[in-house]
Structure formats: structure tokens, C-alpha cells
Amino acid sequence: MDLDFTPAELAFRDEVRAFFAKTVPAEWLTRVRAGLRLEPAELIAYQKALAAKGWGAPTWPVEYGGPGWTPAQNYIFESESARAGAPIQFHQGLELIGPIIFTYGSQELKDRYLPGIINADDWWCQGYSEPGAGSDLASLRTTAVRDGNHYVLNGQKMWTSYAQVASHMFVLARTSQEPKRQQGISLLLVDMKTPGIAIRKIETMDEKYTTNEVFLDDVRVPAGNLVGTEGKGWEYGKVLLDRERMVCSATAIHLPQVLDGVRDAARARKVGGVPLIETPAFAAQLAQLEIEAMALETMVLRLLADLASGADSGPRGSMVKLRWSDLYQRATALWMDALGPEAAHFRALEGEAPADMPYGMQGALYSRVTSIYGGSSEIQHNIIARRALGL
């Protein structure tokens, strides 16, 4: 058992550090610290810079374009990224559909789609949730009916983030009615330019355009865009959801960025003539979050070590997601406390909003959905109770 990095890992760290130092513009900082996604054009530029360096898909195997890093290297990469104020890579292609394609997809699908994910030539969105199928995803009703060389999709998807900019969508749809709801579901890759797709923006409490309803009306998808075997989509989908939880490891490693935002805000503001950061009550609250963030970081390291040794990490992905969303919510709330009365100055009606606005507040608002998406906190508790505790 040790926490040290080898000399080779330290050299790698220096290389990564140098790369981030010249790749991350200062204007991203507040948004990144607030845990907000950058604009699509910015994320695409960032992904292209990583791809040019050969680091476009850090967690992928070499044969599909990954760098072949060890878990320690992946950790170094993410933690240096966090340290430099870099954003988290957009995950829907890289972490959600990409791994499914290279694990279950045909050679044709691999050749067609994997490079576009790494080079950010394609942007993927996820067509899973439906109005009646949220936490209970298996109750989804969108249908895909085989018609010659095509599947014809009909139905409605919900919470499809970035459908408004996506070039492609991966969709779970019912290809047959089976007695067990998890059966008869298939995974299809859909070009967003296909006729019959309509998008409606969903207004969200952070006043940021992220997510949509997507209406599918006789959308014809080439049969070759079926991933794996017809009717087995639920199994692939479940792998996706597990992977989505693993994505939280990366986001958890970025948590110190939020605390940096809190700390800077508390340094900049005075209360009773004293910098807020020096007041005992505030310092204690920040310290509490730092302590819990340290515990979380160590949980993530153990998760990564399991990955390296091929051990089953059990429910610890769910644990990391629960702890991370809680800490992110409390950290952004403390950030808003640090702004004091100016937390009410969200947008200037004319002129400029105060420092950290609107992004800090948008982060505090956005944080509320992190205990809902990707398996709500309640569902994560169920998973841990069932899978790990045998209850």
C-alpha cells in the first residue's frame, strides 16, 4: 500500500501540467469552477486540442485511439486538469456511447463513429429518459419497428442534453413487446439530420440552455445502426448507466476547483472590515468541505486502484456519486454565501454584474440536478442497499 507516484509518473505529471498551462484560457475559469459546462464551441476546441496531442480519449484502449494510460496516469491527467482550471471533457460520446460501440458494435460502426468522437467531429446526445420513464427507465415506450433495411422510430425522449447541437443521438427503443419490460429494448445510433426529429427546449432553473424534449416521428434509421443484438439494448444501457456513475470519479477529482472558487470569493469580500476567509465561522465551513473532499478523493483513488487490478469495486461508484453531488451542492451554496448581499445581483439590468455572476449562482442552481440525473440519490441508495448490502 502506498500513495507515491513513480519517477515515470512524476515525469508524466510534468508533461500534462505543461500542456494544460498553455491550453486553458483564463476566461473559462469561473464557469469551470462553478461546475458549468462551457459553450459547445469551446468544448469542441478543447477536445480537438486534446486529440491533437493524442489524449482525446484518456480512458479508451489503444486500439480504438486511447493513450493506453494506467489508472494512475488517468488520475494524474484529471487532477492536473482540475488544478489548471480545465473543464471536464464532454462525456456523452467519450464515456457513454463510445465504450458501448467499441465493446458491442460492429466493425463498421467502430470505423464510422469512434474517430469522430475523439476528434470532436461528431457530438453525441443521449436518448434514454422519457416523460414516463425517468428513474424507472425500463418503462420506456419509444418504439423501433423494422421496415426493410430500416428501423422506424416513434416516441418522445426527455432530458436530452445538447440535442440542440448534437450531430448524433443514441436511443433506447422497444423493438418488440416482451413479458419482461427489460427485454425487447434495442440501442440505435441516429443521425440528428434524419427527417422526423423535432426538438423542444426545456427551460431549467439555472437559465442555461442545456436540455430538451426530442420528438421522434417516423424517423428512419438504417438497420446497420443497431448496436449489438436486437432486443439486448437494456444490457448495454445498463453498462452505460454504470459508466455514467464512473464519470463521477472524474467530476469528483474536479471538486477542488469549486472550493478554489469559494476560497477566492471569500478572500475578495470583507465582513466587518475583515476578509471573510479569516472569519472563524466561514473558515470552519470551508474546512469541513475540504475534509470531506479529501475523503472523497481517496475513495476515488481506491476505485481507480480496483480498476487497475481488475477488482470489482461493488457499489463504490454509487457512493462516489452520492458524496460528490452532496459536496458540489454544499460548496456552491457556500460560494453564494461568500458573495453576501451580491448573491442577489444575478444579472445586471444594465452594465456589469458583480464578480462571479451569473456563473457562480448558475452553478449553485445547476448543482441541484446532480442529485437527480444519472440515477437520482434515492436510486443510488437503492442500488447500494440491494447490490452491496443484500437488503
Next chain:
Amino acid sequence: MNFEYSDEQRMLADSANRLGADLWPSSDRLKLLEHFDDLTARTAAQMAELGWLMLPIAEDDGGLGGSAVDVMAIMEGVGRHLIPTSYVANAVLVPALVSGDPAAADLLAAIGEGSAKAAAGLLEPDGGYDLGWVECAATGSGADWTLTGEKLHVEDGADADWFVVTAKTDAGISLFLVRADAPGLTVSRFRAIDQHRHARLKLDGVTVVLIGEAGAALPRVELAVDKAICAHLAEAVGSMEAAHAATLEYLRTRKQFGVAIGSFQSLQHRAVDMAIALEEARSMSYRATLSLSLSLPAAERRRVVSAAKARVGQCGLYVGRQAVQLHGGVGFSDELIISHHLKRQMMLDCAYGSSEHHVARFVAPQVLGA
């Protein structure tokens, strides 16, 4: 001991609920916000017509001399229907600040009939929420005063025609009245996440009018802000009640895994904790509001009001956050009323001092107060 509204107060509560249901129905919040200016103007006009603007103004100032409980009856409805109004700053806080001074008679008449709006600039850049931290400076005498300095935040002040501000004179902390269009005054305006509109003031040699006695303002400011806080506590309770009711309805009707999600025990317990938080907040709101009419020593009154402000803020955030959580994705969308309740609770927690500030004021009223 009596925690029931009088018949008159029940009528006030009913009319607040009618106004809210009529102008601010919860079903299509985003559509309403597209017509924000028109709707807030109609709201203000109805409030004037109903006599609400006159209600908190003292009888000696030409008002109706209503009690803090009368204001509470109105404000619960304001919170229940999320009416984005500057009523508390304009009709509760300012009249309490300027009461009894002939120099403010015209202003009070205008507030009472709804022909002008006022707000109070009491917070400064380095002072947090401490009302006693005043670096703005006023010089002069008699009817001739000049004020220079900065007010970081004026609650609900973006659309005010008049500002009441604190400043230091040789005698100590004093109150001054200034028109929003006074030469030398720069007003920056902001919108908050709950659609309330606030201001920041820069005053550079602005001619102002002294209100009350120079140097004696802080106790009056503390009392006036405590009245505003109590009005906000009632608003928070009304909003919590509505958010909780909507959540219960959702738990009963939303089906997942083939059953209503309200049949899941973990969600039932959460709904129960929300109900307890609501009851706790309502109790604290009553306690603080009723304490305003006992002639308590100022230090004791501040302690009760700060306790209530801190606890209601915490309970309100809990209920608002859990209402969003139990609604899932649709709770995070702005298309239901739920997210708007959470946003108002977040801002109510900040207004007139965050929970942290009031915990500190509770501990050491003799240090932070006058």
C-alpha cells in the same frame, strides 16, 4: 395565548390569496414572467386599491397603523403565490424608517396611495449584513446635507423613486432621504434569480434630507429591518406550504415502477420531514412576529428575530431543495412552479441577513447591535 387570525386578518389573508390566484396562477410561471412589467404594475395597483400599502404606515403618519400580524396575513399569501413584489421594502421597511418625520410626510403619502416607491440602502461593501457598519459620510446641518459613499445592496430597490440611506455624521449613524434622480447619485440595477430587482448606489456629494435625529438612527434601523424580516418570514412560510403541497400532489400522482412514487417509504419520510420543517418555520415566524408587539427590550427582540430568521431560512432551503429533488427532472425545469419556490427561498435566506449572519447576531446582539 392565541395563534388564530382575527376575522379582519382572515379577510386580509383571503384577499392576498385571491390576488395571487388571479394575477399569479402557478400553472404557467414562465408565460407570466414574459409579461412581468405589466403584471407587477397591476399587482401594485391592486395592492393600493386594497389598502395594503397604507396598512403598515402608522396612524400618526396618515396610514392605517396595521400590526405585524396584519402584514403576516398578507405575506403568507404573497409567498404562497410567489408574487414578486417590492411590498416589504416599500410599504413595511421604509415607512418604519421614516415614521414621524415631517420631512417624509409627502413620501409616506405617496407610498400609501401607490404613486411612488421607496427602498432602503443599509448595507455597504465591507460590512456584510451588519447594519451598524456605515462608512458613507454625510456633512452639513439643518436642511442642508451632502452625502458621499456606497451602498452595496438595496433590497427591491431597482424601481424605487426614493431611497432612504444610512450615513455617518459627527453625531453618529443617521438616516437620509434622497430621490433616485438626484444629481451625483448613480443607481445600478440587478435582477435576482427570483425576479426581484435590486439596486446598488454610488453617492458622490449628493444633496440629501436628514430624517429623524442625527446620530440616533441605528435602533430605529434595527427595528425597521426586524419588521421587514418578519414580513419575509411569513412569505417564506407561505412559499414552503405551497411547495410542500405541490410535492405531496406529485408523490400521489407520479407513477414509476408501476406505483405512485409516494408509496416508497424513503420518499414518505422525506415528505414528513418537509412537513416538520414547515411547522417549525411557521412556529418561528409566529414567535418573531408576535414578539414585535410585546414591548421587549431591543436586545431581546433582536435575539428572537435573528433566531427565527436563521431557522426559517434553513427550513425554507430544506423544503425548497427537497421539493425539487422529489419532483426529479421536472423539479429542475423552470416550467413547473417548484424551481421558482426554491429560488425564492434561496433569496429570502439572503435578504436582510443570511442564516450565518443571524446566528452570529443571535449569539452576540450586544456586540453587533446598537
